Amino acid sequence: MDQKEFEQQLQDSVGVERGPYLGWDTCNKAMIRHWCDAMGDTNSVYSDPAVAATIGGDGSGVLAPPTMLQAWTMVGFGGTHPQGSDERHPVPALDVLDAAGYQAVVATNCEQEYFQPIAEGDDIKSYSSIEAISEQKTTALGVGYFVTQLMEYRNQRDEKVGEMRFRILKYKPHDRTESEAG
Amino acid sequence: MSLKFSQVNVGDELPPLNIDITTKLITGAAIATRDYQDVHRDQDAARALGSPDIFMNILTTNGLVGRYVTDWTGSAGVLKKVGIKLGAPNYPGDSMVFSGEVMATDRSQQLVELKIVGANSLGHHVTANVTVQLPGKG
Numbered sequence: 634m635d636q637k638e639f640e641q642q643l644q645d646s647v648g649v650e651r652g653p654y655l656g657w658d659t660c661n662k663a664m665i666r667h668w669c670d671a672m673g674d675t676n677s678v679y680s681d682p683a684v685a686a687t688i689g690g691d692g693s694g695v696l697a698p699p700t701m702l703q704a705w706t707m708v709g710f711g712g713t714h715p716q717g718s719d720e721r722h723p724v725p726a727l728d729v730l731d732a733a734g735y736q737a738v739v740a741t742n743c744e745q746e747y748f749q750p751i752a753e754g755d756d757i758k759s760y761s762s763i764e765a766i767s768e769q770k771t772t773a774l775g776v777g778y779f780v781t782q783l784m785e786y787r788n789q790r791d792e793k794v795g796e797m798r799f800r801i802l803k804y805k806p807h808d809r810t811e812s813e814a815g
Numbered sequence: 816m817s818l819k820f821s822q823v824n825v826g827d828e829l830p831p832l833n834i835d836i837t838t839k840l841i842t843g844a845a846i847a848t849r850d851y852q853d854v855h856r857d858q859d860a861a862r863a864l865g866s867p868d869i870f871m872n873i874l875t876t877n878g879l880v881g882r883y884v885t886d887w888t889g890s891a892g893v894l895k896k897v898g899i900k901l902g903a904p905n906y907p908g909d910s911m912v913f914s915g916e917v918m919a920t921d922r923s924q925q926l927v928e929l930k931i932v933g934a935n936s937l938g939h940h941v942t943a944n945v946t947v948q949l950p951g952k953g
Contacts, residue, residue: 664849671840671847672875674882678890687892699894703874707849720872737864740873744898806865 639733643766643778646726652760653787655718656705660755664704665697674698674704685752694753702745702786702795705757723761724782730803735777742800749794756789777804816851817889829887829915829929834879835952836935838907841871848874871905871940880931881941883913888947895926896946903937911935918944925949 634642658664677684678696686692695707705726708714722728730736751757767779784797834840845855850872853860861869880899885892910926911933919928931943 667847668878671844672878672882673834674878674885676882676885676890686854688891698878698881700874700877700897701848703877704849709849710851712851740901742898742900743873743877745877745898746896747894750893814952 639729640769642729643726646729647763647766649725650760650762651719652717652785654706654714654723654761655757656757657709657715658705660697660705660751660753660757661681662695662753663706665695665701665753668698668701668704669685672692672698689750690740690752692748697751697753697755699747699750699795702747702751703743703784703797703799705751706759706786722761723784724763724780726763726766726780729804730778730780735805737775737777737806738801739774739804740799740801741779742798744798745795746797747795749792751788751794752771755794757794758787760785760787770802772802772804774802775804775806817891818887818949820920820922820949821951823917823920823949825917825920826839827882827917829913829931832883832886832913834911834913834933836871836905836907836909836911838869841875842906844875845872846879848872848878848928850874852932868903868906873899873901876901876905876933876941878910879911879913880933880941880945883915883931883933884929884945884947887915888949891950893948894945895948898945899941899943899952901941902939903935905935906941909935909937911940915945925951 682694686697690696762783764783765781782799786795788794842856856871913933915929915931918930927947929945933941
């Protein structure tokens, strides 16, 4: 496969949606508390249902920090999503890049937008598509491609609660001895 | 007490916040964010990938940026957008200082746009654009 065919194969994966990816846990107070505890976040909308009700809670439970969006549908300790999830990789182009030797990865940007609060009791699922793949770029780290993944998060009522654009660089690291010499 | 929209002006600065970057914070927060990647807890694994030490995961950086903003607004501030760009990694033993500035306001929806920077000894760990909605009539 020549370079042109390879890049065409990458571009063909743009716009293909995968999912749903289900969450292991219903949104709950314990995971919210663990998050806030580690972050040092003492905002009481995450711990007091009455305060949560002032910004969109229904009074029966707390709200999750909006920045937890991504955490609800992360893979578990075993590296998988729960049964009922799409079993395919959410970002098919990563397999193509891995196979071509672009195996190193670094996250560069993460843009989250929140449309409504995630509250205790919500079940979150995500859908993934590739929004864009750059042309081949030479960066300080190596030669590779920027891949922008668009994640959409929906609740048990199928309402879109948030979305996230996650940009990574998939690259072949520069040869260390070469770059040290140069 | 929560900040009201009418109290905020373009150019206002957020009070700085220092975060000590410890092994405990990096590993504890990685697990709390449900990120089990070995580079956030295993020094050998991090070194094998060319990194001098374990480093903070992106979800923790997101969580800390969100905390920094709502520490400023109080509980009535509603985060609408958090966009972050990562730069210098957060390694154990370093510290990161957050600073922030009001870049724009939108009276019709009581939105405030902020630019947040988290700087460590190596440079800017994170540059963020955050939109938060505040209560109170403009």
